[in-house]
Amino acid sequence: MTERYDPGAVETKWQKRWEETRLYNVDIDGAEDPFYNLMMYPYPSAEGLHVGNVYAFTGADIHGRFKQLQGHTVFEPIGFDAFGIHSENFALEKSTHPMELIPSNIKNFTRQLKRMGFMYDWDRMVDVTQPEYYKWTQWIFLQLYKAGLAERRQAPVNWCPSCKTVLANEQVIDGACERCGSEVEQRFLDQWFFKITDYAQRLLDNLEWIDWSDSTKRLQRNWIGRSEGADIDFEIVGHPDKKLRVFTTRPDTLFGATFMVLAPEHPYVAAITTADRRAAVDAYVENVLAMDLVERRKAGEERQKTGVDTGAKALNPVTDEEIRIWVADYVLMEYGHGAIMAVPAHDERDFEFAKSYDLPIRIVVIPADQYEGFDPSAELKQAFTEHTEDEVLVNSGKFDGVPAAKAIREITDWLAEEGRGSHAVNYRIHDWCISRQRYWGPPIPAIHCEKDGVVPVPEEDLPVVLPYVENFKPDESGVGPLARSAEFFNVRCPRCGGPARRETDVSDTFLDSAWYFMRYPSTEKHDVPFDAERTAKWLPVDMYIGGEEHAVLHLMYSRFICMALHDLGHLPFEEPYHRFRKHGLILKEGAKMSKSRGNVVIPDEYVERYGADTFRTYLMFLGPYEEGGDFREQGITGISRFFDRVWDAAAGPLGDGEPETPELEQKLHATIKKVTEDVAGLQYNTAIAAMMEYLNEARAGGRTPRRSEIGPLVVMLAPFAPHLAEELWQRLGHTGSIFTGAHWPAYDEKLAIADQVDVAVQVNGRLRATIRMPRGASEDDVRQKALAEEGVKRHMNGKEIRKVIFVPDRLINIVVG
RNA sequence: GCCCGGGUGGCGGAAUCGGUAGACGCGACGGACUCAAAAUCCGUUGGGCUUCGGCCCUUGAGGGUUCGAAUCCCUCCCCGGGCACCA
Numbered sequence: 008m009t010e011r012y013d014p015g016a017v018e019t020k021w022q023k024r025w026e027e028t029r030l031y032n033v034d035i036d037g038a039e040d041p042f043y044n045l046m047m048y049p050y051p052s053a054e055g056l057h058v059g060n061v062y063a064f065t066g067a068d069i070h071g072r073f074k075q076l077q078g079h080t081v082f083e084p085i086g087f088d089a090f091g092i093h094s095e096n097f098a099l100e101k102s103t104h105p106m107e108l109i110p111s112n113i114k115n116f117t118r119q120l121k122r123m124g125f126m127y128d129w130d131r132m133v134d135v136t137q138p139e140y141y142k143w144t145q146w147i148f149l150q151l152y153k154a155g156l157a158e159r160r161q162a163p164v165n166w167c168p169s170c171k172t173v174l175a176n177e178q179v180i181d182g183a184c185e186r187c188g189s190e191v192e193q194r195f196l197d198q199w200f201f202k203i204t205d206y207a208q209r210l211l212d213n214l215e216w217i218d219w220s221d222s223t224k225r226l227q228r229n230w231i232g233r234s235e236g237a238d239i240d241f242e243i244v245g246h247p248d249k250k251l252r253v254f255t256t257r258p259d260t261l262f263g264a265t266f267m268v269l270a271p272e273h274p275y276v277a278a279i280t281t282a283d284r285r286a287a288v289d290a291y292v293e294n295v296l297a298m299d300l301v302e303r304r305k306a307g308e309e310r311q312k313t314g315v316d317t318g319a320k321a322l323n324p325v326t327d328e329e330i331r332i333w334v335a336d337y338v339l340m341e342y343g344h345g346a347i348m349a350v351p352a353h354d355e356r357d358f359e360f361a362k363s364y365d366l367p368i369r370i371v372v373i374p375a376d377q378y379e380g381f382d383p384s385a386e387l388k389q390a391f392t393e394h395t396e397d398e399v400l401v402n403s404g405k406f407d408g409v410p411a412a413k414a415i416r417e418i419t420d421w422l423a424e425e426g427r428g429s430h431a432v433n434y435r436i437h438d439w440c441i442s443r444q445r446y447w448g449p450p451i452p453a454i455h456c457e458k459d460g461v462v463p464v465p466e467e468d469l470p471v472v473l474p475y476v477e478n479f480k481p482d483e484s485g486v487g488p489l490a491r492s493a494e495f496f497n498v499r500c501p502r503c504g505g506p507a508r509r510e511t512d513v514s515d516t517f518l519d520s521a522w523y524f525m526r527y528p529s530t531e532k533h534d535v536p537f538d539a540e541r542t543a544k545w546l547p548v549d550m551y552i553g554g555e556e557h558a559v560l561h562l563m564y565s566r567f568i569c570m571a572l573h574d575l576g577h578l579p580f581e582e583p584y585h586r587f588r589k590h591g592l593i594l595k596e597g598a599k600m601s602k603s604r605g606n607v608v609i610p611d612e613y614v615e616r617y618g619a620d621t622f623r624t625y626l627m628f629l630g631p632y633e634e635g636g637d638f639r640e641q642g643i644t645g646i647s648r649f650f651d652r653v654w655d656a657a658a659g660p661l662g663d664g665e666p667e668t669p670e671l672e673q674k675l676h677a678t679i680k681k682v683t684e685d686v687a688g689l690q691y692n693t694a695i696a697a698m699m700e701y702l703n704e705a706r707a708g709g710r711t712p713r714r715s716e717i718g719p720l721v722v723m724l725a726p727f728a729p730h731l732a733e734e735l736w737q738r739l740g741h742t743g744s745i746f747t748g749a750h751w752p753a754y755d756e757k758l759a760i761a762d763q764v765d766v767a768v769q770v771n772g773r774l775r776a777t778i779r780m781p782r783g784a785s786e787d788d789v790r791q792k793a794l795a796e797e798g799v800k801r802h803m804n805g806k807e808i809r810k811v812i813f814v815p816d817r818l819i820n821i822v823v824g
Numbered sequence: 825g826c827c828c829g830g831g832u833g834g835c836g837g838a839a840u841c842g843g844u845a846g847a848c849g850c851g852a853c854g855g856a857c858u859c860a861a862a863a864u865c866c867g868u869u870g871g872g873c874u875u876c877g878g879c880c881c882u883u884g885a886g887g888g889u890u891c892g893a894a895u896c897c898c899u900c901c902c903c904g905g906g907c908a909c910c911a
Contacts, residue, residue, distance in 0.1 A: 222905090225828060229907055236911085255911060268911095312909080337909045347911050355825085356909055435910055555905085592905095597835095628849075629836060634829085637836055645849040651864090693838070696848035703848090709865080767844040772892040774844055798878085812891055818843050822891045 012654035014618025018730040022124060030744055031126040033082045035528050035541055042079035043545045044071035045524050045584070047553035047561070048086040048133070051112040053097055056119040058600070058608040058626075058638070059554075062593050065623045066632045066691065067552040068125045072726035073686050074550075075126070076751040082545060083126050084527035086133030087113050090141075091516035095447035099480060105447045106475060109136055119611065124619045124729050126746075131530045135519040140526060141449035142470035143536035144519055147568065148441075148452055150575055151201060152463050159453075159461060162198045162440055164485075193298070196485060198442035199451060199512070203567045207231050207434040209581075210566055219587040220633070226558040232435025237419040239348065239428040241267060243279055244320040244329060251275065251321055251332070254343030254433050257353060258422070259394060259414035262403040263371035264348035267321050267332045268314065268360070270340040271295040279332065281318030288334060291315040295336045312337045312360045323348075324427050325404065325418075335360060343433055351390065358390035372411050375399045439564060441515040444487040446479035448513030456500035456507040465501050473513070487511045520561050521568040524548055524583065548584045555589040562587070588689055591635020593626070608638055620728035621646050627691035627727060636692075649699055650731060656706055657721060657735045661714040671716060673761055674704050679754035682723045691727070698723060714739060719752035721745070768793040769820040770802040786813040793819050 025031060046067035049060050068083065075081040089109045098105045113134060120127065133140060151157040203210075211231050214224045236256035243249050251267065269276055271292045280288045291314070314335025321332050337356055338347050351361035351368040361368050372391060373381055378399050394411035401407055406414050422428030442451065450471040452464035464471055474495050479488045489495050489511035500507035528541040537546075565583050573581040592599075595606040613622045625646040630636020666672040678701040685694035698720060705712040705720075718739060725732035725745050736745035761782060766789055768776040776796040780789055790811060793799055799821065806823040813819050 222828065226906060229827065232907085232910065234910070253911080257911080335909095337911095339910070342910045349911090354911065356911075359909095433910075435907090558906085631837085639836065639850075642836065642850055648864095649849085692836095693848080696838075699848055765844075769844085769892075772890090777844065801878095810891065812843085814843055818892090820843080820891055 009655070009659040012651050012658070012731075014620060014650075014731070017734045018122075018124065018619055021730040021733045022121065024733075025744075028744070030746065031083065032128050032130050033080060035082070035131075035545070038080035038082070038544075040079045041545055042071075042074045042081045043524075043528075043547075043549045044074060044081050044083045045548045045551045046083075046085075047551075047557065048088050048520070048523060049116065050088045050091065050093055051109065051116045052093070053101075053108065053112055055115055056123075056610050058610050059593055061123060061610045061622070062626050062635075063552065063554060063590050064120070064123065064125055065626055066590050066689065067550075068623075069627065069686065069691060069726040070550055070552065070689070071126055072729060072746065073751070075746055076722065076725060076749060078750065081126070082128060082528065084131045084133070084524075085120065085125070085127040085129070086523055086527070087116065087135065088516065088520055088523075089113065089134055089136045090448045090513075090519055092443075092445060092447070095445060095479065098447075104475075104477075104479070105136075109134075122614055122619060123610070123623065126729070131527050133523055133526050133530060135449075135516075135523060136447075136473075138470040138472050139533070140523075141473075141519065143526065144449045144514065144522070145452040145464070145469050145471060146466060146536055147518070147522060147572070148514065149463050149466060149469075150577070151571055152453075154571065154575055156202045156205065156571055157199060157441075158202065159197055159199050161195050162200070163193045164196050164198070164444070193296075194485060196442075196444070198440050199453075199514075200438040200440050201567070203439045203564070204434060204436055206567050206570055207233070207436050208432075209570060210436075210563065213566070213582055217582050217587075218585060220555075220589045223555055223558045223562070223587060223589055226555070227563060230436060230559040230563065234433045234435075236415075236431055236433070237422065237428050238344070238431040239324065239422060241321040241324060241348065243275075243332070244322065246279060246319075249275060249278070251346055252344045253346050253348045254431055255348060257350065257394065257415070258418045258428070259400060259406075259411045260350040260353045260371050261323070261325050261348070261418055261422075262400070262406070263350045263352050263369045264323050264330065265328075265351060265361070265367040265369055266330045266349045268335045268338045268347050268349050268357075269317070269332065270338040270345040271334055271336055272340040273334070273338075273345045275346075276317065276334055279317055279319040284316060284318035287315050288317055291334060311363055312356065314360060314364065316364075324422070331366070333360075333364070341437065342435070352387055353390055353392055353394075355390045355392065358387070369402055371400055371402045372398050373401055375410070378408060436563075439515075439517075439567070441518055442512040443515055444485065444512055445481060446473075446476060446488040446513065448516060449473065449519070450489065450495075451510045451512050451514050453510040454498055454500060454507045455510065456503060456505060458505055459500055459502045459507075462500055462502050462507070468501070471509070487513060489513070517560055517564050518568075521565040522572075524551075524565075525578075543579055546578075547580050547582060549586065551584040551587045552590060553587070554592075558589070588633060590632055591630065593629075593635055594637045596639060597637055613643065617643055617647055618730075620731045621650055624650075624695060624727045628695045630692060632689045632691050646695075649702070650728065652702060652706065653720070653724065653731070653735070656702065656712050657717045658738050659711070661711065661717065661739070664713055664715065666716050667710075667713060671705060673758055674701055675716060675719065676754040676759040677761070679719055679723070679752050680756075680759045683751070683754070686723075686726065694723075695727065722749045722752055725749070764816045766793075766816065767818040768796060768799055769818065770799055771822055771824070772820060773802075775799050775802050780816075782816055784816075786811075786815075786819070789813065789819050790821075793821065 044067065046064050071081045071083045094105050094109060098108045135141060148157060211228065211233055214227060234256050236254060237258040238252055238254055241251040243251055276292060312335060314333045317332045317334055319332045320329040323330055349357040351357040351366065352370045353372055368387060370387060372394060375397050381401050383402060396410045396412050398411040400409050400411060400414050406418060409417060419428060419430055450473055452469060452471045454462045454464060456462050474492055476488055476492055481488060484490060496509040496511055498507050498509045525537045528545045529538040532538050569578060569583040570581045572578045595608055598604060598606060600607045625643040628646060629638060629642060666675055678697050681697040682694045701720060705716050721732050721735045732745050736749065741748055763779055764782050765777050766780050767774055768778055775798040778792050803823050808821055808823055810822040
């Protein structure tokens with residue numbers, strides 16, 4: 008009788024050995040058949056590793072180990088996303104400093120991650136808060152600046168009048184400051200933007216060929232928000248020098264444009280407003296601008312649309328009618344041209360507005376079957392927005408009777424010919440504002456000179472080191488805390504040598520994470536952000552696994568940065584991640600985990616009690632990896648028992664020879680096939696179930712399995728339970744690590760198939776018997792045996808057979824009547 | 825409002841190119857071992873009826889297609905996520 012399985016002892020032993028033998032430290036330059044296995048590096052919170060982190064990393068680690076066992080050299084790096092508002096706020100809350108807080112958090116995370124047994128190459132750890140790293144984050148900024156992809160312009164920020172601080176959007180909850188609850192105001196500040204909108208179409212197009220989860224692609228498509236339509240120019244009565252340009256997706260409704268609406272911020276508002284309307288317009292605009300963006304959005308959802316007449320008129324370019332120009336806040340300056348042609352008959356918002364202010368509504372699109380005898384005076388109860396081939400135009404001059412879908416093209420073509428419009432595409436995605444009026448981030452490497460304006464920091468002066476600032480709390484000045492350090496911001500202009508002021512904003516933490524995976528293979532290279540040869544060898548990432556909450560921020564930004572660096576000649580590829588798979592979310596007893604609910608699973612506690620292997624495997628067992636699952640305290644005992652049984656079956660002395668019976672051999676091959684396919688497809692829960700099933704069979708009747716029966720199981724278990732597998736591998740008589748010594752088991756396709764099958768026998772589609780047949784039995788044989796079954800005879804009741812459906816090896820259905 | 829994903833035993837979940845629904849595990853019940861308990865092992869476990877041979881019902885609800893539907897189609901309900909005055 009062998010001793011009991013002691014996870015604690017086994018895991019300590021192997022973690023020590025892995026470290027001593029440097030098992031997971033990859034020979035970056037010499038590695039053959041490289042596989043870059045990436046997971047989303049964590050933010051090192053003070054609370055320590057969250058079970059969500061463990062879930063994400065375990066699934067990714069299993070994939071890495073699986074690839075390793077298949078013969079690849081797997082590079083699995085880890086780092087820490089340690090800059091950002093989270094850390095800064097936490098430090099504020101605890102009255103400590105991020106520069107002290109972060110290293111201790113990282114230390115704790117490192118301990119916890121090592122305890123989980125992930126195959127990280129710790130020599131290549133990346134901490135984005137180290138000048139060694141953010142030097143290159145700043146370098147990326149300079150490259151984008153040189154290429155014209157970074158620019159400074161005014162933009163609104165959220166301002167809390169009570170805390171006297173700038174807030175990030177994430178800190179504004181329903182229009183109020185998350186800390187004090189006061190209403191947030193809008194301020195305009197100079198900010199740095201990356202022109203991601205220049206890449207909108209490419210970001211969209213490449214989604215066609217990259218191998219990503221469909222749902223993630225869909226989120227990105229929605230975020231990019233491509234709309235096709237037309238730009239149309241309207242003349243303004245009395246202002247021959249001005250053309251009012253609008254974007255519309257519905258040029259087919261142009262004849263129904265009965266008024267126009269400008270956004271309150273539109274530059275023409277002041278110029279075209281007539282004298283008698285000026286007071287009203289000014290009051291309205293002022294009122295709207297006083298609202299912050301969040302409040303305005305919220306107000307828009309709740310209240311009726313408001314607006315005001317400018318008194319000015321425009322000419323509808325196709326009807327030549329004079330139509331009124333209004334200002335209303337339901338038109339947004341940041342989309343299209345900040346102005347619209349309003350077609351109340353065919354747009355819900357315009358309809359609502361027209362009803363409120365008694366503006367004319369003209370129907371120009373109707374269902375084709377109502378075309379004959381259409382009554383132009385008919386009144387609409389709501390906007391009619393259909394515009395397919397089944398709707399046709401009316402009241403539209405020479406386009407009467409043309410199907411709407413066709414008219415969209417024809418009217419645009421016609422306007423284009425006459426120089427009054429053009430085909431146009433608009434995107435919903437906005438430029439990426441990277442400025443943060445905060446402390447805990449990499450300083451943006453720019454200098455403001457009175458004489459030379461914005462001057463980028465010369466590359467040889469990088470990094471611009473983030474100084475230790477005692478008081479890093481944001482204040483009412485509206486600029487970042489670095490503006491308090493004269494030592495930091497007083498500089499000489501690199502161009503003219505005159506007095507200048509250093510940029511005191513830091514960059515968004517999403518810029519750090521946009522390229523961290525490029526740094527891993529080159530961590531010890533100090534003269535380049537990423538070594539060209541290594542980058543060519545290891546990148547793009549072969550597999551990236553992470554949470555879908557980053558689908559539109561991190562994943563979009565890093566694709567953009569990668570594309571931009573590619574275009575600037577720094578990278579040989581334009582998409583950073585070959586494959587991306589999202590993992591699901593872990594719930595606790597059906598509910599989301601949160602501190603306030605008090606139902607947070609602390610990994611340490613479970614690892615202590617059951618061991619890392621059991622915890623890892625349980626997490627993978629509780630649901631499909633890509634969908635997540637429900638963590639239940641009791642469930643973990645199932646895996647615990649399973650591993651006890653594996654241990655009992657494999658840890659003691661074993662018999663030699665082939666698998667004892669043909670049935671068991673068949674089951675073994677079928678299991679290898681199933682587990683191989685499931686693990687490759689991230690279907691870990693069913694892979695584990697298949698291994699359990701096999702073990703149950705191999706141990707049936709209390710027998711001890713043979714070495715040949717249990718060896719392959721140990722290898723298949725290795726990605727899930729690496730420590731246990733190492734120990735059993737050794738006990739099976741091997742020396743060295745299973746991860747270098749073993750190869751993922753192969754299966755024989757023929758042996759994987761059973762030679763006896765249970766065939767279902769149905770009468771009129773209802774199951775009446777099951778018969779055991781040799782695989783591949785003919786329809787005649789199956790039919791003969793089926794008809795002899797008592798239950799079948801009874802239900803046929805002597806009736807005539809009308810039809811027989813036969814599915815080989817599965818089913819025969821006898822239809823009588 | 826728009827776009828996704830999902831609804832299966834007491835529970836987590838299997839099975840979707842239409843072909844034996846409920847794999848695997850948890851829990852529960854019964855038994856063995858034990859002075860006893862824990863652990864372990866064996867058996868039972870969707871619901872109802874049963875003359876113990878079986879029979880009927882069952883995958884959110886209702887309809888449809890089919891020899892056959894958890895799976896396909898239509899209508900609807902509920903839950904989760906994303907976007908949202910985007911012209």
